Amino acid sequence: MPNTPLLTVERLLFERDDCNVFEQIDLEVGRGEIVQIEGPNGSGKTTLMRLFTTALQPTSGNIRYAGQAIDLCRYEYLSDILYVGHQPGVKMTLTAEENLRWMAADCSNSAQDALAAVGLAGYADIPCYNLSAGQHRRVALARLLMTNAKLWYLDEPFTAIDKQGVSFLESCMRDHIRRGGAVVLSTHQDLTIDGVRKCIIVPHGDQGGF
Amino acid sequence: MASGFSDYLRRDLLLAYRRRGEAASPLVFFIMVSTLIPLGISPESARLAEIASGIIWVMALLATLLSTDGLFASDYQDGSLEQLLISPQMLAMPVLGKITAHWMVTGLPLTLASPLLGVMLSLPEEGYVPMVVSLALGTGCLSLIGAVGAALTVSLRKGGLLLSLLVMPLYMPVIIFGSATVQSAIDGFAWSGPLAILGAMLAAAIALCPLAAAGGLRLTSIN
Numbered sequence: 001m002p003n004t005p006l007l008t009v010e011r012l013l014f015e016r017d018d019c020n021v022f023e024q025i026d027l028e029v030g031r032g033e034i035v036q037i038e039g040p041n042g043s044g045k046t047t048l049m050r051l052f053t054t055a056l057q058p059t060s061g062n063i064r065y066a067g068q069a070i071d072l073c074r075y076e077y078l079s080d081i082l083y084v085g086h087q088p089g090v091k092m093t094l095t096a097e098e099n100l101r102w103m104a105a106d107c108s109n110s111a112q113d114a115l116a117a118v119g120l121a122g123y124a125d126i127p128c129y130n131l132s133a134g135q136h137r138r139v140a141l142a143r144l145l146m147t148n149a150k151l152w153y154l155d156e157p158f159t160a161i162d163k164q165g166v167s168f169l170e171s172c173m174r175d176h177i178r179r180g181g182a183v184v185l186s187t188h189q190d191l192t193i194d195g196v197r198k199c200i201i202v203p204h205g206d207q208g209g210f
Numbered sequence: 211m212a213s214g215f216s217d218y219l220r221r222d223l224l225l226a227y228r229r230r231g232e233a234a235s236p237l238v239f240f241i242m243v244s245t246l247i248p249l250g251i252s253p254e255s256a257r258l259a260e261i262a263s264g265i266i267w268v269m270a271l272l273a274t275l276l277s278t279d280g281l282f283a284s285d286y287q288d289g290s291l292e293q294l295l296i297s298p299q300m301l302a303m304p305v306l307g308k309i310t311a312h313w314m315v316t317g318l319p320l321t322l323a324s325p326l327l328g329v330m331l332s333l334p335e336e337g338y339v340p341m342v343v344s345l346a347l348g349t350g351c352l353s354l355i356g357a358v359g360a361a362l363t364v365s366l367r368k369g370g371l372l373l374s375l376l377v378m379p380l381y382m383p384v385i386i387f388g389s390a391t392v393q394s395a396i397d398g399f400a401w402s403g404p405l406a407i408l409g410a411m412l413a414a415a416i417a418l419c420p421l422a423a424a425g426g427l428r429l430t431s432i433n
Contacts, residue, residue: 053296055431078298087289093228102221103293127228 004067005030006151006182007052012061014047020204021047024061027199029151029184032177034193037186039201045186046086048201049155052184053083065151082149084157088140090128096139097124104146114145118168134160141165144172152176154185167192214299218307225284226315232280236273237319243269244327255332262331263341263392267385269327270320270345271352275381277316278356279373281308282364282427291364295431301424309357309420317349333396340395340405347408348388354412354419355380361426384411 009027013020021044029035037045050056052063054070054077063070065077090099100111115124118138128136137160144152152173158166170193173183226233247265248258285291294304324345325338333341359377363369387404395401 055292055295057432075298078296081296083293083296085289085292087287087292089289089293091225091284091288091290093225098224102217 006066007184008062008064008067009052010062010064012048012051012063013059014044014051014056015059016047020059022204023202025199025201029182031150031180031182034173034177034183034185034191034196035199036191036196037184037199037201038188039186040203043201043203045201046155049083049085049153049184049186052153053081054078080149081151081153082143082147083153083155084140084143085155086159088136090136090139092129093127095125095127096120096131096135099128099139100142100146103140103143109146111142111146114142115139117145118142119164134162134165137161138165141169141172144169144176150181152181152183152185154183154187156186158187158189215303215307215310218304219311222308222311223314226311233315234319236277236316237323239276240269240273240320241323241327243272244330247331258332259334259396262328262333263337263396264389265331266324266327266333266341267345267348267389267392270317270324270349271381271385273320274316274349274352274356275374275377277312278353278360278377279370281312281357281360283360286364286430291427292431295427301427302420305357305361305423305427306416306420309353309423312357313350313353317346317353320349321345333392336398337392337396340401341392344388344391344405344408347405347412348384351384351408351412351415352381354415355384357423358419358426361423362430364427365430384408387411 005028007027007029009025012025012027013022015021022039025048027035037048039045047056051058054074065073065080070077089103091102094102096115097111100114104111104114112121112124115121118141120135120138120142123131123135128139131139137157141157141161157169161169166189170191173185174193176183244265247261251257251261282291285294295301297304321342324341327333328338328341356373356377358380359373362376363373366372387408390404391401391408394404
């Protein structure tokens with residue numbers, strides 16, 4: 001079924017303390033698409049990402065992967081997604097290379113090459129507590145070069161990353177959608193990639209403000 | 211993402227090796243406190259021999275309790291726990307791997323160091339073998355049970371006290387049958403009975419605790 005969207009989100013709602021976090025969300029993400037999730041601080045972008053990755057269970061609504069509810073194809077779905085969250089998941093006492101090998105153990109690409117591509121050549125053997133915040137991010141983002149996942153969830157991927165890093169990350173995303181993958185990312189920054197679709201999150205009971 | 215039993219076992223052992231000082235602290239605590247006992251109570255070997263088995267068991271329990279706190283804490287803080295939770299494999303296996311690594315870093319060294327403390331506390335000769343065997347089984351139970359508490363309290367910033375309150379009642383049978391094993395041997399009775407119960411507890415804990423800890427981790431991730 002080449003026409004079925006990779007990800008379908010229908011009437012998604014999530015309650016916290018008996019109150020909806022955001023207004024109902026409907027979204028379709030097809031192959032070769034980038035969807036940017038936008039919304040003010042505290043509007044629930046990270047919550048939405050965590051709903052997508054099954055770390056949270058929605059209060060109501062459905063999430064489908066290639067037309068199938070994700071609860072029914074959990075193994076398949078979770079094998080096909082890659083999530084890079086706020087915390088990079090980098091172990092401080094391991095070296096950059098060990099971290100990457102660990103995070104992307106099922107990939108045959110060389111960790112050395114991936115680190116070189118994110119500008120960390122020569123840092124492979126250095127424990128991560130000696131690296132800066134931006135470099136930790138880069139270690140985590142090097143995973144993008146070592147994955148076969150079809151659907152990428154990137155939560156604020158540009159945090160602490162310099163301009164070169166941003167353009168590198170954009171080229172990664174471009175390559176990924178060219179291969180038929182899809183990207184869902186949350187950021188406040190405008191991307192320079194063409195055809196990025198925006199999904200605006202409306203916080204529940206939003207009165208405007210500012 | 212690697213998420214089998216052996217992957218996590220190896221990774222946690224490597225992490226502990228990189229932070230040797232921190233990993234050794236339960237053992238240092240165990241030895242230091244047991245050294246204080248003769249100073250505080252009496253250096254007379256007759257009096258020490260009476261309480262030696264109990265003291266060693268209590269210290270082993272406290273040393274394990276001290277270290278259970280950190281079982282999932284660093285993974286939670288740096289985000290690797292979140293990655294583990296969304297990995298497609300069954301969660302209990304990596305959790306069991308982490309617990310095994312925890313036991314190898316805390317329980318196993320305590321067990322191996324216990325004969326030394328036995329000498330220091332003038333433990334009667336018949337008590338050594340039962341003590342080592344019962345500690346080997348018992349500390350395994352302690353690590354497994356502690357993991358359930360650690361999983362439930364991982365998202366709390368100051369979960370230490372709650373963790374102790376949660377797991378202490380479950381630790382009690384372990385220490386009762388553990389020190390009973392040593393005491394029966396010293397008193398000249400057969401010590402296989404209490405040891406068998408300890409073994410049964412370990413078997414049950416291996417089967418159930420990783421599942422409970424995995425469930426606990428899923429619960430905490432909801433908040």
